[in-house]
Amino acid sequence: MSWTERLAVFDTETTGTNPLTDRIVTAFVGIIDANGEVERGSDWLADPGVPIPEQAAKVHGISTEMAQENGELARDVVERIRDSLNWIARNKLPLVVYNAPFDLTLVAAECRRHGLDAPVLGPQVVDPLVIDRAVDRYRRGKRTLTDTAVEYGVELLDAHDASADAVASGRLALALAQRYPDELLVDLPTLHEKQREWAETQAASFEDYMRRTRDANFTADRGWPMRALN
Template sequence: MAHFDASRMLSFDLETTSADPMEARIVTSALVSIDGAQTDMLEMLADPGIEIPEEAARIHGITTEKARAEGQPHDEVLAETVRRIKKAWEEGFALVVYNAPFDLTVLRQLTGSFTVTGPVYDPYTVDNIKDRYRKGRRTLTDVSKHYGVTLDNAHEATSDAIAAARIAWKQVNKVYPDLKAMSTDELMEFQAVGYYDNQENRRKYFESRGRDGSSVNTSWPMQD
C-alpha cells in the first residue's frame, strides 16, 4: 500500500493572468522535483497570448511586454507542464500544489482534458483541515511563517513551489505524523472530504448573513 513520501515530490505552482481559474492563462509555470537529496527546478515563462491585467502584473511582476518579448508560446508551456506532471505520477511522485483547486482547474480548463491520475498533496487544504480554528489569513506567506518555512520571494512561481514543498514536508514529518500512516488513497480522501466540509461551512456562513453562497466551490482537487 503506497503512502505519501515527502522525500519524492513534484511541487508545482502557476502564476496567471487572472484569479478566476476558469479564465486564467499561464504566465509562469514552476515545477520543482525533489527526490531525496536531489532537487531539479524548471520555471517557464509563457506568452499568454492576451494582455496581462495590471492587477495580475502587480502581484507576480510580469508585464505583457516582458511575456511577449521573453516568453515561450503559451500552449508549449502548458503541454510541457502537463507532460512533466503526468511523468512524475507515472514514476511514483506525489504532486504538491498549494490550493490545488486553483492550479489544477486552470490546467483542465486550458487543455479541456486534464485529469488527476496520481496523488495530490495540498498543504493549504491540510492546514485548513488540521488547524481549522486558527485565526488569521492563510496565504502562502502567512502559512510559511506559521510553519517556520522560508519563502524567498512570494508570487515568484519557483519560490512558491519550494515553500509549498517545505510546508508539506513539515506537516507530514513534524506536525501531523498521522498523515504518514495514511495510504495515498486515504490521504486523497482525507483532503477531499475535509475540503468539502470546510467549504460547506463557508457557504452556510455566507447564507446565514444574507450573502450568496452558491459560488463556493466544494470540489477538491479540481473545481467541478
C-alpha cells in the same frame, strides 16, 4: 516508503484569479527530497496571448510587454506542463500544490483552450492549504501561502514567484507531516481521500457561513483537487 521521501511541486502565476478563464504566465514543476532540497525543476514564461492586467503584473512582476518579448507560445508551455504532470502521475509521486483546485483547474482549462488532453492524475495530490485548515481548524489569521509558511517556519523569500512558491509549498507539506504525523503519515491514496473529505467539509462550512451572514443564495466552489470545467 513514506510519501515525504520525494515530492513533486507545482505552482503557476497567472493573468487573474479565475482558473476557468485566466491564463498561465509563469509556471514551475520540480522535485524536492525529504529535506526540502530541490533535486531538479523546470520553469516557464508564457506569452498568454492576452494582455496581462496591471494588477496581476504588480503581483508577479511580469508585464504584457515582458511576456510578449521573452515568453514562449502559450500552447507550448501548457503542453510541457501537461507532460510534466503526466510524468509525475505515471511515477506515482506525491504532487504538492497549494490550493490545488486553482492551479489544476487552470491547467485543465488551458489544455481545453489549446486543444490538448488534460493531465490525468491519480490519488496523489497533497494540498497544504486543505490540510492546514483541517489539522489547525481554529487558528486565527489568513491562510495565504506566505502566512502559513510563517506559521510552520518555512522560508519564502520571493512570494508570487512560481518556483519559490512551489518549493515553499513542498517544504510546508513536509513541515505539516512532521507536526501532525498521526493524521498525515498515511499512504498517499488514504491521504488523498482525507483531503477530498476535508475540502468538502470546508466548502460546506464556508457556504453555510456566507448564507447566514451575507448572501442567502451563495454557493461555494466544489471540487477537489480540480473543479469541473463546465
